[in-house]
Structures are given as structure tokens and as C-alpha cells.
Amino acid sequence: KAGVTQTPRYLIKTRGQQVTLSCSPISGHRSVSWYQQTPGQGLQFLFEYFSETQRNKGNFPGRFSGRQFSNSRSEMNVSTLELGDSALYLCASDKTSGSYNEQFFGPGTRLTVL
Amino acid sequence: AQSVTQLDSHVSVSEGTPVLLRCNYSSSYSPSLFWYVQHPNKGLQLLLKYTSAATLVKGINGFEAEFKKSETSFHLTKPSAHMSDAAEYFCVVRVNSGGYQKVTFGTGTKLQVIP
Numbered sequence: 001k002a003g004v005t006q007t008p009r010y011l012i013k014t015r016g017q018q019v020t021l022s023c024s025p026i027s028g029h030r031s032v033s034w035y036q037q038t039p040g041q042g043l044q045f046l047f048e049y050f051s052e053t054q055r056n057k058g059n060f061p062g063r064f065s066g067r068q069f070s071n072s073r074s075e076m077n078v079s080t081l082e083l084g085d086s087a088l089y090l091c092a093s094d095k096t097s098g099s100y101n102e103q104f105f106g107p108g109t110r111l112t113v114l
Numbered sequence: 115a116q117s118v119t120q121l122d123s124h125v126s127v128s129e130g131t132p133v134l135l136r137c138n139y140s141s142s143y144s145p146s147l148f149w150y151v152q153h154p155n156k157g158l159q160l161l162l163k164y165t166s167a168a169t170l171v172k173g174i175n176g177f178e179a180e181f182k183k184s185e186t187s188f189h190l191t192k193p194s195a196h197m198s199d200a201a202e203y204f205c206v207v208r209v210n211s212g213g214y215q216k217v218t219f220g221t222g223t224k225l226q227v228i229p
Contacts, residue, residue: 004157033217043204043219056215090157102148103217105158 002027004093004106012112018079021109025072025093031055032074033103034066037088046089049074050096078111086113116141118207120220128228133177133192135223137205140186147188148206149179152222158204164188175199200227 005024013019025032033056034046045058049068066076072093078085088110092103121136139145146165150158162173169181175198179190188205205220 035219042221045217045219048215092158102160102163104160105150107157 004091004104006089006091006106006109008109009107010110010112012114013081014114015081015083017081018077019081019111021076021078021089021091021111023074023076023091023093023106025074025091026104029093029095029104030072031094031096032068032072033092033094034074034076035090035092036060037090037108038086043090046076081113083113085111087111116143116145116207116209116216116218118205118218118220120203120205120223122223123221124224124226126226126228127195129197130194133190133195133199133225135190135203135205135225137188137190137220138186139188139205139207141207141209143209143211146208146210147179147181148208149173149177149188149190150204150206151201152204153201161190161203195225195227197227197229200225 007022031050033048035043037043046060047066048056052068063079068074088108090108091106094103117140119138127133148163149161151161152158161177162171164171164181172178177192179188181188202222202224204222207218209216
């Protein structure tokens, strides 16, 4: 069974640009969550999508957005990039939303903003 | 509201000695608790989880954790550290409130294993 895949694995952008990250969950999983990991702030929850609907949202500015497609694949978009957006972005999938199962994490996308 | 406190940012042990990584939590609801491990430049891997069944939970690679409600703790232990255990460990609280989940990560504990 294939795991969670994230593309691209590494990305370098400049301030002001926008970026789109992609996440393909485990087959049969319908919930996708996104996290930002930085040395200073640790792991912070961005948002969760389930059945193409945003179910939950963390405390991030509107520059961070996402969507989920009918095949459960999800994309995350960050507009008007800032230096502080440099981070490892992790995607996690789960069978359902609000369950007590564990989330399965992808390897992450390392975003560097210059 | 919920929170997770990992009491040590760094822990150093000698190979073959016991490991103790401490985690305390607070939650208004009955939480599920997880420990994840992250090796350098890798994603997170689940070590074990507590979901209101047995309070002593056994995980992969010889790790286990005990849920102590009275102490609001979920400490991670291993009897004998191995070099491959060197990584960062995260304690996670997950609550289902009205069908919405809230996930809170601890700040992580970096485990160093000295040969």
C-alpha cells in the first residue's frame, strides 16, 4: 500500500511569489491535513480537508489556502511569500475526519523563500 | 482548550540504557494521545497511540507509553536505547469535538544516543 506522497520535495522561491504544494493521501483515505514545521514554532496545524470541504483551520493568515479534489488529493497554496514562510510543509492523511485513528504523514515539502 | 508540554527539549542517553521522554497534556475532552518520531529530513512515523483502551501502550521498536489520567501524563519509555533511536520525538494530543478534530503537537524532544 503506497504511503502519502508529496510533491515537490524541495522548492526555492523568492519573496512575493506564490507556491502550490501537492499531497496524495493513502488510497481510501479521505481526510488530508497540512502542517507547517519550523525550528522556531515547531509543528503547527494549517488546515484539514475532508470530502473536498475544509473542516478545520489553524491560525494562519489568508495567504495560506488549500483545496481538495474528488480523488482526495489536496493542494496547498501560499501567496505573496514571505521569508518566514520557509519551512517544511507536511501533509497527513486519515481514513475519516475527527477519528481516533493515527494520521499518516508524508515526507514533506521543504520550501525555502529567498 | 488543549495543550501538550514536552518537558525536555533534549535528552541524551548512552546506548543500552533506558530512555524516558516526558509528555504532559491538558484537554477539556477525552483525548487520544500519540507519539511520533521524526528522523532527520524525514516525515513523521507513528510509534504508538492511546485511544482509551489499555493504559499501557506498546509501540514499534520496543517503545511503550503509559497513560496516567491522574497525572495527565503520557511518557514514552524504552528499556534499552539503540543508536538508531536518535531522532526527534513528538507527543500529540488529538480531540474530536462535535465532529471536528483538533490536533496539538508538543515542541519535540531530541534524543541523542551516545555510543
